[in-house]
Amino acid sequence: MLFPTIEFALFFSLSYVLVWALNSRNGLKKVVLLLLSLAFYASWNWRFLLLLFASAAISYLVGLYVDPAFARPWRRTALLIGVALDLGILAYFKYLDFFIAQLMTLGHAVGVELPLGFINVTLPVAISFLTFHAISYIVDVYRGRLSASRSPVDILLYISFFPHLVAGPIVRAHEFLPQLASPRRAADFSFGENVLLILGGLFKKMVIANYLAVGLVDPVFTDPSQFSRVDLIVAIYAYAIQIYADFSAYTDIAIGVAALLGYKFPQNFNQPYRALGIGDFWRRWHITLSNWLRDYLYIPLGGNRHGSLMTARNLLLTMLLGGLWHGANWTFLIWGAMHGVALIIDRAWRGGALYARIGETALVKALYWFITFHFVCFAWLFFRSSSLDGVSAYVSGLISDNGAAIITPSYAPVLIALGALTQILPHDARARFGARLDARAPAVQGAFGFTAFYAVLAMAPSAAAPFIYFQF
Amino acid sequence: MTSISAPPTRVANPWVRACVLFAILIAGAFAFPGGMTDWLDERNASGWLSAPLAVARAVDDVSSALRVKQVGQGLRKAFGDWVGAQ
Numbered sequence: 001m002l003f004p005t006i007e008f009a010l011f012f013s014l015s016y017v018l019v020w021a022l023n024s025r026n027g028l029k030k031v032v033l034l035l036l037s038l039a040f041y042a043s044w045n046w047r048f049l050l051l052l053f054a055s056a057a058i059s060y061l062v063g064l065y066v067d068p069a070f071a072r073p074w075r076r077t078a079l080l081i082g083v084a085l086d087l088g089i090l091a092y093f094k095y096l097d098f099f100i101a102q103l104m105t106l107g108h109a110v111g112v113e114l115p116l117g118f119i120n121v122t123l124p125v126a127i128s129f130l131t132f133h134a135i136s137y138i139v140d141v142y143r144g145r146l147s148a149s150r151s152p153v154d155i156l157l158y159i160s161f162f163p164h165l166v167a168g169p170i171v172r173a174h175e176f177l178p179q180l181a182s183p184r185r186a187a188d189f190s191f192g193e194n195v196l197l198i199l200g201g202l203f204k205k206m207v208i209a210n211y212l213a214v215g216l217v218d219p220v221f222t223d224p225s226q227f228s229r230v231d232l233i234v235a236i237y238a239y240a241i242q243i244y245a246d247f248s249a250y251t252d253i254a255i256g257v258a259a260l261l262g263y264k265f266p267q268n269f270n271q272p273y274r275a276l277g278i279g280d281f282w283r284r285w286h287i288t289l290s291n292w293l294r295d296y297l298y299i300p301l302g303g304n305r306h307g308s309l310m311t312a313r314n315l316l317l318t319m320l321l322g323g324l325w326h327g328a329n330w331t332f333l334i335w336g337a338m339h340g341v342a343l344i345i346d347r348a349w350r351g352g353a354l355y356a357r358i359g360e361t362a363l364v365k366a367l368y369w370f371i372t373f374h375f376v377c378f379a380w381l382f383f384r385s386s387s388l389d390g391v392s393a394y395v396s397g398l399i400s401d402n403g404a405a406i407i408t409p410s411y412a413p414v415l416i417a418l419g420a421l422t423q424i425l426p427h428d429a430r431a432r433f434g435a436r437l438d439a440r441a442p443a444v445q446g447a448f449g450f451t452a453f454y455a456v457l458a459m460a461p462s463a464a465a466p467f468i469y470f471q472f
Numbered sequence: 473m474t475s476i477s478a479p480p481t482r483v484a485n486p487w488v489r490a491c492v493l494f495a496i497l498i499a500g501a502f503a504f505p506g507g508m509t510d511w512l513d514e515r516n517a518s519g520w521l522s523a524p525l526a527v528a529r530a531v532d533d534v535s536s537a538l539r540v541k542q543v544g545q546g547l548r549k550a551f552g553d554w555v556g557a558q
Binding site (some may be wrong): 006007009016017020022185186187191195211220260409410411414442445446449450453454457458460461462 | 484485486487488489490491492493494495496497499500504507509511527544547548551552554555556
């Protein structure tokens with residue numbers, strides 16, 4: 001059940017009515033919300049509900065054990081077992097075949113045929129996101145950031161809450177669980193701002209991302225050897241805009257839908273292509289993943305507390321694993337490694353004497369933005385390609401031109417420019433416009449909402465590409 | 473980004489908000505009725521959606537009679553032609 005579909009519109013309408021009808025009976029509301037979330041997940045494959053139950057059971061039991069309030073022995077061991085179980089589930093479904101393939105290749109290279117076989121198991125939707133939610137809960141409890149919940153319903157709802165279930169944002173347990181404690185107040189959330197968030201998300205996904213994917217990016221990346229240098233260059237920029245429009249659209253809709261139901265989610269994007277440096281980029285791109293990796297991986301590895309060399313190692317390891325989190329493929333590992341190395345260089349540059357002297361001048365900042373943006377775009381080439389052979393064919397085409405005619409559709413530059421425009425809009429534009437909309441009568445809000453919705457429906461192409469982050 | 477400290481709004485009642493949201497969705501379904509009709513039709517192999525399908529077809533007929541449907545289709549085609557994508 002994808003967000004911009006009739007199924008989801010009906011599902012959300014039903015959810016909205018049930019949630020607010022039961023708002024004063026919080027316990028019952030949570031059970032209903034949980035059932036809705038399970039139904040949402042089951043719409044892909046009901047068998048994977050067992051995975052959700054297993055993940056929630058691990059979190060619930062380990063959380064109760066490691067809560068510092070009870071000062072139980074072997075707390076750390078229990079935490080490690082819990083994290084290992086969560087990661088074990090993820091590894092089994094997502095990485096086992098990849099590692100088996102690497103072992104077989106290695107064995108073949110040294111003349112040994114290993115008696116191994118692939119498990120060929122279907123990758124459950126959202127497994128990476130639900131694993132990170134589960135780990136977030138038990139680690140936060142272990143660290144005393146929140147008390148262990150005695151309610152299995154709360155834990156299962158935290159992990160499975162349908163707005164964030166499939167592609168985030170990654171909502172931390174200490175951010176979400178307290179919101180389950182009491183009935184919600186619609187007045188705590190701006191209606192106008194969240195409707196704008198959803199409508200803007202629909203536009204970014206259904207118009208910008210879909211047209212760029214279907215008309216240019218997908219064909220070019222499927223077989224780069226058939227396209228000219230110009231097409232290959234434009235397709236890289238187009239993919240940079242497509243992945244931003246696609247992923248930020250999903251999380252915008254998720255945040256807006258959650259807010260309309262009375263739950264606050266954290267921001268996940270903040271005009272990432274304005275970043276000055278890779279460190280800045282990761283403070284703006286998939287913010288909830290960056291924060292998760294920082295708090296649950298980089299800092300436990302030692303962070304920046306043990307000198308430059310160890311800091312560099314920790315940055316590289318964090319980004320390598322961050323890359324691998326996206327998928328079991330060398331392309332993701334290399335993408336992560338590229339960002340890790342860039343983070344190390346960025347950190348060194350910002351800590352250096354030269355930066356102190358000229359780093360804040362307009363010219364250097366402009367140059368640094370240019371380098372950052374183009375590095376990110378080049379790294380997307382690895383992220384988007386299905387294999388290293390694909391990357392090689394792409395780079396080869398960039399050099400040789402492939403002798404093909406230019407086929408870039410005329411709308412691609414317009415959509416790329418539109419996507420770029422989203423990076424320079426004032427930060428508070430949506431909040432200000434939303435507040436103005438809040439002050440209007442419901443009929444005006446409805447008329448505005450319908451006009452915007454109508455425009456999106458009129459512009460959306462008939463063929464739609466799936467959300468990119470669904471595969472993770 | 474949403475704000476939990478948003479100022480008091482004119483429409484703080486969730487049921488008024490529901491009316492606005494549902495009005496937008498229903499008006500969208502009326503303006504582009506083909507989507508809902510096709511969606512129901514595809515899922516009606518066993519006939520259990522016959523009643524809502526009949527309603528959707530009636531909405532489609534009214535939308536068509538009022539030329540609302542044609543305007544939507546025309547705009548969609550014009551945009552598709554303009555971008556050269558359909």
